[in-house]
Amino acid sequence: MRKIIFPQAHWPQFAGGLKKYDIHLKAINSNGRKPVAIWLGIGAGMLIIQIVLGGITRLTGSGLSITQWGPILGALPPLNDAAWKRSFELYQHIAQFKKVNSFFTLADYKSIFFWEWMHREWARLMGIVFFLPFVIFLFRRMISKELIKPLALLFILGALQGVVGWIMVKTGLNDTDTSVSPISLATHFIFALLLLSYVFWLFLSLTVKQRRTQISDTARRLNILLLALLFIQLVYGAFMAGTHAALYAPTWPDINGSFLPATGNGRLIHNLFYAPLLIQFVHRCMAYIITITLIVWYFSMRKVKRGSLLHRRRLLPLMIVLLQATLGIAALLNSNTPHAIYFSILHQFVGIILLLSLVGTLFLGRVTPGDRKIVKAQRARAIPSPGSNGTNLANKGRRVNVE
Ligand code: HEM
Numbered sequence: 001m002r003k004i005i006f007p008q009a010h011w012p013q014f015a016g017g018l019k020k021y022d023i024h025l026k027a028i029n030s031n032g033r034k035p036v037a038i039w040l041g042i043g044a045g046m047l048i049i050q051i052v053l054g055g056i057t058r059l060t061g062s063g064l065s066i067t068q069w070g071p072i073l074g075a076l077p078p079l080n081d082a083a084w085k086r087s088f089e090l091y092q093h094i095a096q097f098k099k100v101n102s103f104f105t106l107a108d109y110k111s112i113f114f115w116e117w118m119h120r121e122w123a124r125l126m127g128i129v130f131f132l133p134f135v136i137f138l139f140r141r142m143i144s145k146e147l148i149k150p151l152a153l154l155f156i157l158g159a160l161q162g163v164v165g166w167i168m169v170k171t172g173l174n175d176t177d178t179s180v181s182p183i184s185l186a187t188h189f190i191f192a193l194l195l196l197s198y199v200f201w202l203f204l205s206l207t208v209k210q211r212r213t214q215i216s217d218t219a220r221r222l223n224i225l226l227l228a229l230l231f232i233q234l235v236y237g238a239f240m241a242g243t244h245a246a247l248y249a250p251t252w253p254d255i256n257g258s259f260l261p262a263t264g265n266g267r268l269i270h271n272l273f274y275a276p277l278l279i280q281f282v283h284r285c286m287a288y289i290i291t292i293t294l295i296v297w298y299f300s301m302r303k304v305k306r307g308s309l310l311h312r313r314r315l316l317p318l319m320i321v322l323l324q325a326t327l328g329i330a331a332l333l334n335s336n337t338p339h340a341i342y343f344s345i346l347h348q349f350v351g352i353i354l355l356l357s358l359v360g361t362l363f364l365g366r367v368t369p370g371d372r373k374i375v376k377a378q379r380a381r382a383i384p385s386p387g388s389n390g391t392n393l394a395n396k397g398r399r400v401n402v403e
Pocket of ligand 1: 053059237239240244245251283284286287291295321324325327328329331342345350352354
């Protein structure tokens with residue numbers, strides 16, 4: 001790891017470069033910055049609610065209640081008895097009704113219909129909340145060309161998420177399966193989290209003004225590693241939910257009396273996706289690995305400037321992961337009780353917040369194109385960096401670590 005110290009004397013001439021290469025600073029004029037930031041903030045909040053609604057839909061067993069895909073016409077629920085009857089009849093054709101819910105009355109059906117409809121309705125509302133202000137901002141020239149591509153990507157990801165959601169529902173609309181495929185559930189969940197992280201990142205880039213004054217490569221790399229581990233963990237969280245793995249071993253710290261469960265018959269690769277006990281084992285181990293890595297990351301913060309936003313927020317992810325593990329254990333131990341749903345919803349929600357906290361710390365510790373520009377310019381001008389003696393008395397300025 002090399003450290004380069006920016007001398008105060010040279011700083012002003014680099015500052016221009018910094019501004020020039022921070023696309024978001026350039027992309028939004030001062031009138032547009034605040035409304036666009038608020039818009040993205042509301043969008044991120046709505047996405048969080050949508051993911052939680054998705055969790056409730058799954059936990060109440062509602063996901064297959066609407067058997068038709070009607071992005072626009074489906075906005076209205078059945079409005080009269082005949083329409084309700086028709087909708088219920090369609091549901092009666094699928095395996096979930098025949099094998100699991102054959103005792104359902106129309107009233108039972110209406111109760112599961114509600115959550116799936118709400119989940120889809122919220123998606124429609126999000127489409128409007130994202131799209132209409134976007135058009136207005138464009139029309140009023142509050143967004144310049146540079147931000148159009150990232151926002152277009154956001155719309156593509158949003159539309160894709162709707163399609164992935166429908167593909168997932170299709171995997172459960174047949175004569176044999178009583179629920180959707182765990183892999184498609186995980187894909188739908190992960191896509192939603194990627195979309196949320198992306199909106200959150202754009203939001204931060206418009207709202208967090210503080211310039212980093214010292215960053216640490218070690219902390220940044222650990223942050224990236226943590227996000228990669230969390231990605232696997234979230235996929236396994238969805239597998240836990242999709243295979244109802246908790247019910248197979250509602251015990252902790254052991255798994256039905258042993259620490260290494262039988263991995264099931266068949267090939268390991270297959271079992272890693274489908275065997276509930278192995279899935280649970282991986283989900284637990286990943287939680288412990290993430291917690292330990294977060295403790296190491298916390299200590300790596302010693303290299304980050306005291307008082308900086310990143311340094312001040314360093315305890316947050318660790319606190320969240322401890323809460324998350326506690327909720328996971330509570331969800332597991334209560335999995336065959338009526339309270340299970342509350343722990344599961346909270347566990348999913350805190351998982352989202354953990355992800356956002358790590359996206360946030362990565363944002364605060366990032367190296368911007370502007371920083372790279374500074375480093376390049378410094379090299380070109382051969383400003384002395386601290387050599388083996390590590391000191392440069394004239395340089396009491398910015399410090400950036402570069403790869
Ligand atoms: C880093 C820590 C953890 C994270 C980020 C995490 C994340 C998640 C997520 C996001 C889900 C829900 C996925 C979905 O709804 O589609 C989930 C499910 C689950 N997790 Fe965790 N988890 C963690 C630790 C734990 C621990 C330590 C346990 C227990 C030992 C646990 C037990 C469960 C159980 C039982 C479920 C299924 C709940 C249900 O059916 O909805 N988790 N996890």
